[in-house]
Amino acid sequence: MTTVCLKAKKEQSLLRQHPWVFSGAIERIVLDADHQGGEPYEGELVCVESKSGDVLGWGHWQVGSIAVRILQFGAEAPAEGFWRERIGEAYKVREAIGLVRKDNDTYRLVHGEGDGLPGLIVDVYADTAVMQAHSVGMHLERVRIAEAIVAEVPQVEAVYYKSDDTLPFKAKIDGEKVGYIVDSRKSKVENEEFWAKENGLEFRIDWLRGQKTGFFIDQRENRSLVERYAKGKDVLNMFCYTGGFSLYALRGGAKRVDSVDVSEKAVDLVEVNVARNFPEAKNHTAVAADAFEYLSKMRAQGRTYNIIILDPPAFAKHRDAVKNALRGYQRINAKAIEMIREGGLLFTFSCSQAVDKEAFRLAVFSAAAQVGRKVRILHQLHQPQDHPINIYHPEGEYLKGLVLWVE
Ligand code: SAH
Numbered sequence: 001m002t003t004v005c006l007k008a009k010k011e012q013s014l015l016r017q018h019p020w021v022f023s024g025a026i027e028r029i030v031l032d033a034d035h036q037g038g039e040p041y042e043g044e045l046v047c048v049e050s051k052s053g054d055v056l057g058w059g060h061w062q063v064g065s066i067a068v069r070i071l072q073f074g075a076e077a078p079a080e081g082f083w084r085e086r087i088g089e090a091y092k093v094r095e096a097i098g099l100v101r102k103d104n105d106t107y108r109l110v111h112g113e114g115d116g117l118p119g120l121i122v123d124v125y126a127d128t129a130v131m132q133a134h135s136v137g138m139h140l141e142r143v144r145i146a147e148a149i150v151a152e153v154p155q156v157e158a159v160y161y162k163s164d165d166t167l168p169f170k171a172k173i174d175g176e177k178v179g180y181i182v183d184s185r186k187s188k189v190e191n192e193e194f195w196a197k198e199n200g201l202e203f204r205i206d207w208l209r210g211q212k213t214g215f216f217i218d219q220r221e222n223r224s225l226v227e228r229y230a231k232g233k234d235v236l237n238m239f240c241y242t243g244g245f246s247l248y249a250l251r252g253g254a255k256r257v258d259s260v261d262v263s264e265k266a267v268d269l270v271e272v273n274v275a276r277n278f279p280e281a282k283n284h285t286a287v288a289a290d291a292f293e294y295l296s297k298m299r300a301q302g303r304t305y306n307i308i309i310l311d312p313p314a315f316a317k318h319r320d321a322v323k324n325a326l327r328g329y330q331r332i333n334a335k336a337i338e339m340i341r342e343g344g345l346l347f348t349f350s351c352s353q354a355v356d357k358e359a360f361r362l363a364v365f366s367a368a369a370q371v372g373r374k375v376r377i378l379h380q381l382h383q384p385q386d387h388p389i390n391i392y393h394p395e396g397e398y399l400k401g402l403v404l405w406v407e
Contacts, residue, residue, distance in 0.1 A: 001032055001045075001046070001047050001077075002029065002030065002031050002032045002035070002040045002044060002046045002047070002061070003029070003030045003046065003047045003048075003049055004021065004026055004029050004040075004046050004047070004048045004049070004061075004067070004068060005026070005027050005028050005029070005030065005049050005050075005051065005053075006021070006025050006026060006027060006048065006049065006050055006051060006056075007025055007026070007027040007051060008027075008051040009051075010025035010026075010027075010050075010051075011050035011051070011054070011056055014048065014056045014057055014070065014073070015056070016392055017073055017392040018392045018393060019059070019069055019070040019113050019116075019118050019390065019392065019393055020066045020068070020069055020070070020118075020393075021048055021059070021066070021067050021068035021069075021070070022065055022066060022067060023064070023065055023066075023067040024065075025067075026067060027051065039061075039063075040061040041061065042061060042062060042063050042136040042137075042168075042171050042172070043060055043061065043062075043135065043136030043137040043138075043139060043140045043171075044060070044061045044137070045058060045059070045060060045061075045071075045077075045078070045137070046058070046059065046060075046061045046068060047077070048068055048070070054075075055074070055075040056073065056074075057070040057071075057072060057073040057074060058070065058071055058072045058077050058078055059071050059072075059118075059137075060118075060119065060135055060136070060137025060138070061137070062135055062136065062137070062168070063168070063170070063171065064168070069118035069119055069135060069137065070118070071116075071117070071118070071137075083141070083144050083145050083147075083148035084148040084151055084152055086115070086116055086117055086148075087109070087110065087117075087122075087145070087148045087149055087152045087153075088148075088152040089115075089116075090109055090110050090115045090117075090122075091109060091152050091153050093115075093386075093388075094107050094109060094386055097385050097386075099385075099386055100155070102197075103197055103199065103200040104197055104198060104199055104200070105124070105125070105126045105155060105196055105197050106123075106124065106125055106126070106196045106197060106198045106203070106205075106215065106217060106220075107123075107124055107217060107386045108121070108122070108123050108124075108217050108218070108386040108387055109122040109123065109124050109129065109149070109153065109386075110122035111386065111387045111388055111396070112134070112396065113390045113393045113395075113396050114387065114388035114389050114390050114393075114396050115388065116390070117138075118135070119133060119134040119135030119137060119138040120132075120133060120134070120135075120138045120145065121134070121166075121213070122145075122149060123213040123214075123215070123217055124153065124155070124156060125194060125196035125205045125207070125214065125215065126155065126194070126195070126196040126197070127155055127156060127157045127158060127185055128156065128157070128158045128159070128160060128185075128194065128207075129146075129149050129150075129153065129156045129158070129159045129160070130159075130160045130162055130207045130213040130214060131145065131146065131149070131159055131160070131161050131162070131163075131181075132161075132162055132163050132166045132212075132213060133161075133163045133166060133167060134163075134166045134167070134168075135167075135168070136167065136168065136171050136173060139163060139167055139173060139175070139177075140175075142161055142163075142175075142181060143181055146159035146161070146181035146182045147182065149182075150182050150184070157182075157183070157184050157185045157186075158180055158182060158183040158184065158185050159180065159181045159182045159183075160179070160180050160181075160207055160208075161176070161177070161178060161179060161180070161181050162177075162178055162207060162213060163177045163178070164177045164178050192206075192208060194206070194207070195276075196215075198217075198220055198223075198244070199220065199223075199224065199248075201247045201248065201251065201277055202273070202276050202277055203215060203242055203244070203247075203273055204242070204269060204272050204273055204276070205242075206269065209265070210242075210265075210269075211241065215242060215244075216241060216242075216244060216311075217384075217386065217387075218351070218383050218384060218387050218399050219244055219245070219311065219349075219399075220244075220384055221381075221384045221385075222245075222347065222349070222381050222384075222401060223244050223245050223247075223248040224248060225347075225379065225381070225403065226245050226248050226249050226252065226307070226309060226347060227248040227249065227251055227252035228252065229252070229307065229345060230248070230249040230250075230252030230253060230254040230307065231252055231253040231254070232253060232254070232255050233249075233254050233255060233305075233306035233307050234254070234255055234256045234304075234305045234306050234307070235249045235254045235256065235257045235258070235305060235306065235307045235308075235309070236257075236258045236260070236305045236307070236308045236309065236336075236339075237249065237257060237258065237259045237260070237309045238260050238291050238294070238295075238308065238309060238310050238311070238312075238336070239260070239261060239291060239309075239310065239311045239312045239313070240259035240260060240261045240266065240267075240270055240286070240311075241261055241263075241266045241269075241270075241311075242266065242269045242270060242273060243259050243269065243270030243273050243274060243286070245309045245311070245347075246259045246270060246273075246274065246284065246286075247273060247274065247277055247278075249307070250274065250277070250278050250281060250283075250284060251277075251278075254283070254307075255283060256283045256284075257283065257284045257285075258284075258285050258286075258287065258305075259284065259285070259286040259287070260286075260287050260288075260289055260291065260294050261286075261288065262288065262289065262290050262291070263288065264288045266288075267286045267287065267288045270286045271286050274286075291310075291312065291332060292331070292332065292335065295332075295335040295336060295339065296335065298339065299335070299338060299339055303339065304339050304340065304341045304344075305339055305340060305341065305344065306340070306341055306343075306344045306345070307340075307344060307345045307346075307347065308336045308339065308340055308344075308345075308346050308347070309347040309348075310332060310333065310336055310346070310347070310348045310349065311347075311349045311351075312328075312329075312332060312349070312350075313351070314350075314351050314352040314353070315328040315329060315350070315352055315355070316352040316354045316355050317352070317354075318354060319354045321354070322352075322354050322355055322359070325350075325352055325354070325355055326355065326359060326360075326362075326363045327363075329350060329355070329360060329363040329364065329367075330363045330364075330366050330367045330370070331367075332367075333346070333348055333363065333364050333367035333368075334367035334368075334370045334371050336348070337367055337368050337371050337373050337375070337404075337406055338371045338373075340373075340406040342406070342407060343405070343406070343407070344405075344406050345378070345403055345404065345405060345406065346375070346402075346403070346404040346406055347381075347401065347402075347403050348364055348401060348402050348404070349381070349399065349400065349401040350399075350400055350401070351398055351399050352398070353395065353397075353398040357380075357400050360400055360402075361377075361402065364402055364404070368404070368406070373406050373407065374406075374407040375404040375405060375406050375407070376404065376405045376407075377402055377403070377404060377405075378403045378404065378405050379401075379402070379403035380400075380401070380402060381399075381400065381401035381402065381403065382397070382399055382400055382401070383397070383398065383399035387399070
């Protein structure tokens with residue numbers, strides 16, 4: 001076993017159970033006999049020791065500033081049943097908080113560090129789990145992880161692996177990055193058309209061609225809030241993707257719902273989803289358009305809404321992009337606020353991990369001030385309970401939102 005020895009005092013954060021070891025904290029590395037000099041292999045399980053030789057934990061080696069992501073703290077190495085145990089625990093949490101139901105078979109099963117599995121994401125859609133590895137260590141374990149998912153989650157019969165966009169870009173990776181690892185579904189699905197339920201609404205989930213794992217589960221609770229306020233309202237769902245917010249607004253009795261996304265494929269999916277759940281609906285339109293252009297055009301036509309939802313993609317993917325991202329949030333929010341009728345609501349979100357709550361709130365308030373509208377915060381929103389945050393790893397908090405009353 002390769003051992004990573006830390007510099008003096010650098011054990012502190014690990015003793016507090018922070019799951020990352022930064023490369024700057026490492027004093028030396030003792031490679032095991034399989035290596036011919038150099039560094040540990042990317043993805044290798046290594047043991048981490050303090051300067052005084054105490055074993056602090058075990059984790060996957062990575063190339064980059066985060067050198068080790070800890071899987072297990074303490075002196076004992078992960079045992080044979082490690083994957084089943086961790087995944088079984090994650091499943092029990094979802095079950096206990098009421099997410100596993102007949103009318104709700106869509107939930108995030110594993111949320112990386114938040115579930116003690118750094119670098120791993122697993123979303124469940126009916127009988128299929130979609131799994132993404134963000135580290136080479138998780139990639140190397142993919143078969144064992146998939147087997148553990150099928151063993152621990154009664155509803156799951158297939159595991160689709162989708163890591164072509166998530167694995168470290170420069171890593172040398174052997175083995176398939178995409179495809180079914182396990183598939184024991186008895187009835188093969190015609191035309192690969194998969195449906196899953198969220199709070200009783202049916203969504204077509206296209207993990208083969210869709211973004212991320214195929215669906216954004218992280219807005220479930222916030223969509224319910226839109227449903228609560230939608231009755232009789234004109235609603236604009238901007239950045240709609242598969243139309244999550246639109247379906248909830250329709251069920252809530254909205255007078256009219258407009259869904260907009262720049263992707264034609266997304267717009268097709270929204271239409272399929274609306275037709276499946278509300279075959280009679282005549283009060284929904286879906287448009288493929290750029291958000292900024294659409295808002296400018298509608299404003300020129302004098303269009304206004306009671307409720308606007310803004311759920312853009314992460315404007316800041318890295319820390320250095322935060323300033324520009326904040327300008328982007330201010331611009332899009334200003335355009336939206338201008339189009340909200342008196343006494344209307346803005347549901348506005350940021351999923352950029354690098355943009356914190358305060359900075360986002362300031363950007364949104366600046367937007368309101370810029371267009372001369374008075375607003376008050378009715379709700380402060382965040383990621384839901386199946387996207388837990390490890391208390392020793394606050395970096396896991398990424399989704400934030402505000403519901404503003406616009407005077
Ligand atoms: N609200 C969605 C998730 C949004 S993800 C849900 O509840 O599922 C962000 C979406 O923004 C993606 O579907 C992407 O296609 C779209 N998008 C990205 N840039 C855009 C732009 N400039 N104008 C409109 N949509 C855009």
